[in-house]
Amino acid sequence: MANIFFDHISTTPLDPRVLEAMMPYLTERYGNPSSHIHDQGQQAVRAVDAARVEVAGLVGAKPQEIVFTSGATEANNLAIKGAAESRGKKGRHLVVSEVEHFSVLNALLPLRNRGFEVTTVKADGDGKVDPDDVRRAIRPDTVLVSVMHANAEIGTVEPVEEIGRIANEREVLFHTDATASAGHIPLNAGTAGADLVTLSAHNFYGPKGTGALVVREGVRLESQIDGGFQEMGYRAGTENVPGIVGMGRAARIASEEMGEWARHLGALGKRLREGVASSVEHLHFTGHPTDRLPGHVSFWVEYAEGESLLLFLSVHGVMAASGSACSSNLKGRDEEDLVASHVLRAIGVPSDICTGSITFSLGKGSTGQEVDHVLSVLPGIVRRLWEMSPTYLDYQKKIQQGG
Numbered sequence: 097m098a099n100i101f102f103d104h105i106s107t108t109p110l111d112p113r114v115l116e117a118m119m120p121y122l123t124e125r126y127g128n129p130s131s132h133i134h135d136q137g138q139q140a141v142r143a144v145d146a147a148r149v150e151v152a153g154l155v156g157a158k159p160q161e162i163v164f165t166s167g168a169t170e171a172n173n174l175a176i177k178g179a180a181e182s183r184g185k186k187g188r189h190l191v192v193s194e195v196e197h198f199s200v201l202n203a204l205l206p207l208r209n210r211g212f213e214v215t216t217v218k219a220d221g222d223g224k225v226d227p228d229d230v231r232r233a234i235r236p237d238t239v240l241v242s243v244m245h246a247n248a249e250i251g252t253v254e255p256v257e258e259i260g261r262i263a264n265e266r267e268v269l270f271h272t273d274a275t276a277s278a279g280h281i282p283l284n285a286g287t288a289g290a291d292l293v294t295l296s297a298h299n300f301y302g303p304k305g306t307g308a309l310v311v312r313e314g315v316r317l318e319s320q321i322d323g324g325f326q327e328m329g330y331r332a333g334t335e336n337v338p339g340i341v342g343m344g345r346a347a348r349i350a351s352e353e354m355g356e357w358a359r360h361l362g363a364l365g366k367r368l369r370e371g372v373a374s375s376v377e378h379l380h381f382t383g384h385p386t387d388r389l390p391g392h393v394s395f396w397v398e399y400a401e402g403e404s405l406l407l408f409l410s411v412h413g414v415m416a417a418s419g420s421a422c423s424s425n426l427k428g429r430d431e432e433d434l435v436a437s438h439v440l441r442a443i444g445v446p447s448d449i450c451t452g453s454i455t456f457s458l459g460k461g462s463t464g465q466e467v468d469h470v471l472s473v474l475p476g477i478v479r480r481l482w483e484m485s486p487t488y489l490d491y492q493k494k495i496q497q498g499g
């Protein structure tokens with residue numbers, strides 16, 4: 097059976113060169129960077145410092161601006177809560193977009209309970225946030241604007257440079273969640289006017305369990321984990337040295353090879369996009385047609401349930417994502433969340449005929465044969481789902497009756 101992983105937006109395989117860089121720090125170099133008096137500790141300090149340089153290089157930041165975390169979720173929490181709490185005296189208002197990941201949206205909940213106000217800026221039908229809407233949402237008491245760099249579910253790249261400029265002009269901190277984009281498309285924290293940038297190693301061929309928040313010089317945050325004084329006092333706890341070393345290596349590889357990957361993924365993505373467009377009827381692409389992540393193809397098909405499409409694809413050895421991978425497993429939320437993710441709702445997909453989307457996200461190792469395999473099985477899967485769908489059959493009847 098085929099074994100086609102087209103779900104690189106959820107995670108990427110570890111690059112063998114990254115594993116090689118990490119191995120000594122999983123075996124003979126086991127020092128704790130806080131024990132910097134002895135040789136093992138010093139080796140760990142040097143390794144973490146070297147990784148800081150590489151990660152900073154990926155986004156045009158300075159090494160001392162990198163705070164290593166356990167991943168994107170922690171980095172987003174530190175950015176949102178840390179900025180709000182440290183600036184609470186200036187004001188208690190935040191601006192975010194409605195298409196942010198839950199690690200941003202849900203980090204706002206405890207702040208709301210403590211009297212912070214949040215303005216949620218809408219996205220258009222392509223998932224794009226209008227910088228003018230951000231401008232209008234900023235108030236004298238606004239302390240932070242958070243708009244993601246790229247959306248994992250629909251692939252849209254947001255106009256962060258313009259949004260950053262607006263936030264800078266109004267002296268409001270700007271955070272951008274670059275989890276889905278870092279290592280895949282260029283991002284320069286300075287050009288984007290970003291004071292805070294979230295990064296995640298496992299999204300660019302690094303290890304899981306390591307991420308970073310870029311905290312630009314001069315920006316103060318309230319630490320969210322109390323304890324020792326690691327990571328400039330922002331993140332207590334012994335560093336994940338092997339993970340950090342892996343993130344550093346992955347960042348260097350991405351800086352060097354990103355352009356080549358984007359060309360490869362751009363061509364394969366085009367082939368997949370054109371292929372599904374010509375072979376599957378009633379298909380609607382999601383996200384921006386051009387300002388999107390390379391190798392990211394997302395769509396929904398009328399009357400074909402996203403989760404079922406996913407299941408049938410997996411029977412054919414194809415692994416993809418449906419809706420938002422992170423939203424289909426929510427506790428305590430209304431049922432609608434299970435079928436239409438907040439992102440799909442935000443871009444206005446009609447919930448009566450759209451019951452979930454498909455996201456194919458290709459990786460640097462993806463091939464044309466894999467794309468062709470997907471194109472050979474997808475139309476048959478869709479037909480089968482339609483045959484099983486009473487609503488689709490009703491719709492067909494109506495068409496035949498001329499209604």
Ligand code: PMP
Binds near residue numbers: 105199273274275
């Ligand atoms: N931000 C974005 C944009 C994401 O897509 C995700 C999910 N990969 C996260 C944050 C959270 O990442 P993680 O679960 O790795 O912490």
